[in-house]
Amino acid sequence: MAHRQREISISEFFLKNRHLLGFDTPAKALVTAVREAVDNALDACKEAGILPEITVEVSDRYGKSKVIVEDNGPGIVEDQIARIFGKLLYGSKFHKLSQSRGQQGMGISAAGMYGQLTMGKPLHIVSRVKGDKLASEMYVSIDTGKNRPDIHKKKQLRWDRPHGTRVAMEMEGHHQTGPHSVETYLKQTAIANPHLAITYQNPKGEVIRFNRSTNTLPKRPFEIKPHPYGIELGRLIQMLNNTNSRTLLGFLVDEFSCVGKKTALSIIALARKHSDRELSERSHPKHIAHAQATALHKAIQTTRVLAPRTDCIVPIGEDQLLTGLRKELAADFFTVVTRPPAAYRGNPFQVEIALAYARPGGGDVEVDAGGHMRKRATRDEPASEHLIAQKDEPVRLLRFANRVPLLYQQAGCAIAKAVIQTNWRGYGLHQPKGSLPIAPMAILVHVASVWVPYTSESKEAIEPYPEILKEIKLGLQQCARGLAQYLRRETHLHEEYDRRVYIEKYLPQIGIALQEILTLSDEERDLTIKKLDDTLHRSRTKRGAPHDAERFEDQP
């Protein structure tokens, strides 16, 4: 058997298992390819501090699709282009702890590999670095046996864009509409990234424009070092072997976040107690044996260290999220909350929740300035049809991780689990056992982290770590309290409206009865009716009109 043992290239592996990267069906492949290119564009713009302006063009001719994504990012230097687009597991985001869309260095190369597999065509890339006179053009595919880029053609050309990148991919793809479409993906991306402008041309040639609602770039998240509490023994040993520090003290202070000289010294002191061999602040990290490392690991876990830094996470923010939602969704009631940062396995993360509640159709009642109630006009908003559920449907979830919409594998995702595990009946909604609540509502959940634990390489769902579940649930409860208040007011309004309509209907009869009893003239009768009517309105107006967005401070 020995001679059959062979190395397997990572590209071959994912070529055979392309569903792991999100390329299982032509419809999904198309959305995944667009997502990977847009993610890269947005990450590049963020790094360079550029307000992103992206155009996406999709065509579909009998299952043969072409996707073109162009950005105004900083561009890619020529000798990096081939490896970024033609090699799996190559990138700048894997080795650092920083909030970014990409983290694996696989996405765009995988899209290229899929195109290559189904159509035999390489990726076509044009990129111009700011300040360069010419742009670089390249046709790149992957040598899957060696996981290495193959460059087919390469030249310099003039490009009217001062800087940016354009990638064109041909692939077997199927364009569809609905909740798993490119348009839905882009719409949700626009919600979570209010500073982004997208122009999208669909296969019918229709151009859809998503404008930015702010010109302010989100704060740039900065990079952190691992927190000592999250560290596993094996990783600690690895870090000891790889460090440039020459003393244990230096190692602890330099390689971890939240460890100062004082904390480091008390860790070392404690480790010395656990260890039978000598261990001091001047010990050379590379010469620390296994038993000592174990003692060190134990000491780290039992020493008091500051909680992980959390300013490395940049949430969308309540104001921006509300603006984004209002821009793309029509609803009667919005509520939004940004939770304080937390951490799982030493990785900081932060959760944001928003609810958008609407009552589509004619059920709405409002009170105008004069205190008169009336049914609200039915809204005609086809664009939001996929994002907010109908009255008798389960709520729609808008799931985001580091501002990227997640469209697939909802059932396995921490977000769906947290929503299902929340008791919505307590807040006035109908909820079948073990299911999503039934309501004309959209629940948006955004999880931002320096390392999002996805359930697969295709990055479609978040692993339900207990700490993450807990944070989402707390946020949902906060929002749900606001919703319950709104619903109570709404129900109250509705009941009062029904009562009013009923009384109004019989007011003439009451008038006639009073006229007979008190022998009033016709004018006196009409005056009495009017007075009664006014009294009804006044009693209503005192209570004040509802306001539609509420925010809650965190109550730990």
Next chain:
Amino acid sequence: MAHRQREISISEFFLKNRHLLGFDTPAKALVTAVREAVDNALDACKEAGILPEITVEVSDRYGKSKVIVEDNGPGIVEDQIARIFGKLLYGSKFHKLSQSRGQQGMGISAAGMYGQLTMGKPLHIVSRVKGDKLASEMYVSIDTGKNRPDIHKKKQLRWDRPHGTRVAMEMEGHHQTGPHSVETYLKQTAIANPHLAITYQNPKGEVIRFNRSTNTLPKRPFEIKPHPYGIELGRLIQMLNNTNSRTLLGFLVDEFSCVGKKTALSIIALARKHSDRELSERSHPKHIAHAQATALHKAIQTTRVLAPRTDCIVPIGEDQLLTGLRKELAADFFTVVTRPPAAYRGNPFQVEIALAYARPGGGDVEVDAGGHMRKRATRDEPASEHLIAQKDEPVRLLRFANRVPLLYQQAGCAIAKAVIQTNWRGYGLHQPKGSLPIAPMAILVHVASVWVPYTSESKEAIEPYPEILKEIKLGLQQCARGLAQYLRRETHLHEEYDRRVYIEKYLPQIGIALQEILTLSDEERDLTIKKLDDTLHRSRTKRGAPHDAERFEDQP
């Protein structure tokens, strides 16, 4: 940004994403580690034609676990040991199309990597190749930055076993009981592998023995070449470039299954029509340009080729499956079906289904040889408690892929989807909408294939390809028909039993009434009652007792 771009080693990737390989929690990690070692042992025994005899030993001291798996397999030659246990994506099963448990070359190295991460300890391996005087002992860990084995110690030693492999791993692990336990995994493995004998020692020191129920080895599945219908354009181009054949004709005949000289010639003739450039049977595969390859690909898809060979799949078989089930499960009714082979994306696969239906508690009625009915004694079978559901619970699924039990991620698996999509109400079971049916039943589904499309590297669920879903559903329907028949008979028996009990209760009263009306003596009255009783029994016996296992021929 350019200088931050870096290559990511596959080991680093999976170290950071260890949940993708099934090592998310200590409890799951323990089961996964046992599974990977047992899978390897069984695959090795199968290859070498050895009746497998495996011992598994698990200890758990406050979360520090040790797993030892020893087999009587053919052993591993010394210079392969390090790479097999200390390198991800290295193995003999990835590059061939043949039914085996392992296919990725990751499992056991991943278990080692997890042990290394959590306890800092290398794997300890002892292996002796048949005929060698001494065994090789080795301590191996992975250099994750380079995905390369590190050998710590290595020596030759005497071992009383004539051939076999023993691997010991230390890791953070948590031993638990219940449906996700090592014991459940081993029990299910024994069901699907009746030729396997396992001795399991759990952390309490208890030894559980699973005996083999047959000494016949399963037929050895043989390897096939890809079928032309499943081939994608990119893969075809790759194969053209990598072949050793020097002519197109030779290439088609040698590299594909089901393509003879005649079929190959008609493919080439058709491709010549589509292509604008010259293409003949003597064209050199490596010189075929993209346009010609596209024409060839098109021609392949439109030429009539024999359906994929399916004798490369070795199902468990109805008899063996039934024997295995009976051995480990106590149930009143069994039914089993092995479907004919089918194919998805050119990959042959075959589905087997079994139902085990029991009525736990005192609800059972049976008819004895003399035609007398009585309640059956309550069974006390704690061992089967986790495998068959209670009366008011959803049915339990026993999922298998290439004879390996799948314990996790049931919701995302093709098997669960197929069971949920089957209309069980039509067969007399209660089934809430969109859920598993409610019944005291276990449904066993085995999917055997040359390439099982798992939903993740941890191999816990099968991707719901339409062809696979369809086959499982057809099998379920066949089994369900048998179950419905059994249930009708059971219901009938129950109704009759209730009637009988009722009549028996009033027989003395009937006797007294008859005595008064017909003025009978006391003896005549008793005789009449006896006659009536006998008549009741006779009417019952005529119908015959139910038999408990049924099999169905395939009805396409």
